[in-house]
Amino acid sequence: MNKQLHNRVEEIAEEVIEIRRWIHQHAELSFHEKKTSNYITQRLEEIGGGLIITHPTATSVMAVLKTDRKGPVIAIRADIDALPMDECSNLPFASQNKGAMHSCGHDGHAAILLGAARLLVEYKENLCGEIRFIFQHAEELPPGGAVEVIQAGVLDHVDEVYGLHLVSVQKTGSFGIKSGILTSATDCFRITVKGAGGHSSMPYACKDPIVIGAEIITSIQTILSRRIKASEQAVVSVCQVSAGDAYNIIPNEMKIIGSVRSYSIEVRDLIKRLLCELSRGIAQAHGADAENEYEEGYDSIYNDPALTDFAESIITDQFGADQIEHIGMIIPGDDFSEYQKVCPGFFLELGTGNAEKGTEFPHHNPKYVMDEDALPIGVEYLTALVLGRSKAFTS
Numbered sequence: 503m504n505k506q507l508h509n510r511v512e513e514i515a516e517e518v519i520e521i522r523r524w525i526h527q528h529a530e531l532s533f534h535e536k537k538t539s540n541y542i543t544q545r546l547e548e549i550g551g552g553l554i555i556t557h558p559t560a561t562s563v564m565a566v567l568k569t570d571r572k573g574p575v576i577a578i579r580a581d582i583d584a585l586p587m588d589e590c591s592n593l594p595f596a597s598q599n600k601g602a603m604h605s606c607g608h609d610g611h612a613a614i615l616l617g618a619a620r621l622l623v624e625y626k627e628n629l630c631g632e633i634r635f636i637f638q639h640a641e642e643l644p645p646g647g648a649v650e651v652i653q654a655g656v657l658d659h660v661d662e663v664y665g666l667h668l669v670s671v672q673k674t675g676s677f678g679i680k681s682g683i684l685t686s687a688t689d690c691f692r693i694t695v696k697g698a699g700g701h702s703s704m705p706y707a708c709k710d711p712i713v714i715g716a717e718i719i720t721s722i723q724t725i726l727s728r729r730i731k732a733s734e735q736a737v738v739s740v741c742q743v744s745a746g747d748a749y750n751i752i753p754n755e756m757k758i759i760g761s762v763r764s765y766s767i768e769v770r771d772l773i774k775r776l777l778c779e780l781s782r783g784i785a786q787a788h789g790a791d792a793e794n795e796y797e798e799g800y801d802s803i804y805n806d807p808a809l810t811d812f813a814e815s816i817i818t819d820q821f822g823a824d825q826i827e828h829i830g831m832i833i834p835g836d837d838f839s840e841y842q843k844v845c846p847g848f849f850l851e852l853g854t855g856n857a858e859k860g861t862e863f864p865h866h867n868p869k870y871v872m873d874e875d876a877l878p879i880g881v882e883y884l885t886a887l888v889l890g891r892s893k894a895f896t897s
């Protein structure tokens with residue numbers, strides 16, 4: 503264990519929490535993180551130490567720490583955007599911006615990365631290669647900010663990339679680790695049943711899209727139960743249905759919108775095909791038709807096994823093996839997967855759950871609260887990880 507690092511983290515813990523609170527209070531939506539990115543830039547400028555600060559896109563920030571020594575180029579990414587919702591947490595630093603709330607914990611991610619940047623600058627003499635701190639905009643809104651910052655070159659010549667997500671379902675300070683596939687691919691489907699409307703008293707003269715749509719919704723439930731192997735995992739949920747404007751008019755159309763979560767390309771493609779076949783087949787059996795749209799969202803996060811092992815060894819050394827939780831595949835997606843298409847990467851889940859601090863509300867809930875004690879732990883992890891990578895390279 504690096505005791506000196508641990509002590510130094512304790513000294514800056516309060517400052518990291520203050521940073522998180524400022525970002526929380528000034529929550530901004532995807533692609534609109536103007537004040538947030540300005541604030542991050544200011545904090546990075548205060549750190550100084552030769553950090554080269556750039557703006558890959560209008561609301562993202564990157565700081566580069568170059569050493570004069572040969573070594574790997576390591577990128578660490580934090581997302582910085584909030585969600586479109588009103589905050590009901592009653593926290594003294596609750597969002598001042600109506601319709602924007604940091605209910606996913608990205609404020610914490612940004613604060614952790616700023617803390618790690620500060621400490622790694624202090625430890626520069628122990629580092630080799632180059633470290634890039636990426637504060638990415640717009641994770642919450644597919645196609646997401648990752649694609650844009652990668653196009654802007656943030657990963658050019660990068661050897662490995664790291665990221666984390668705070669999660670309230672794990673106890674504060676526990677590290678959720680999984681090698682290989684970690685998250686689901688997150689897609690959206692839209693079905694439009696094209697019927698023929700008319701008077702409610704004469705359904706025989708119409709092609710009622712609501713009755714056809716109801717049958718389609720029921721049939722969608724058989725995709726997982728009857729058409730996909732029990733050993734595979736996926737979710738298909740219908741979440742939005744709309745049709746009609748009056749009690750006595752059969753409408754022309756019905757819209758069915760939902761989401762698909764899957765963990766393999768085969769299952770993803772199969773669900774995509776079955777949604778189309780089922781809806782068109784059922785609609786046509788009733789003399790109507792169905793139009794299908796399928797939007798592929800974020801791909802699965804794939805954790806490189808070697809990097810996973812390395813991170814696990816660092817965590818065991820710095821925090822103890824009892825702080826590691828080997829988790830299964832998780833459902834929420836993240837555009838961190840885009841980075842891993844360019845270079846190997848590792849992403850973990852850091853617990854912020856503490857019943858005594860009222861963290862029982864899930865992420866994306868207007869009453870979401872995080873246990874901020876996890877923030878310095880995140881700083882310590884990232885700093886120890888990068889220091890460990892440099893040591894492994896030079897020894």
Ligand code: NI
Nearest residue numbers: 606607608667
């Ligand atoms: Ni998130």
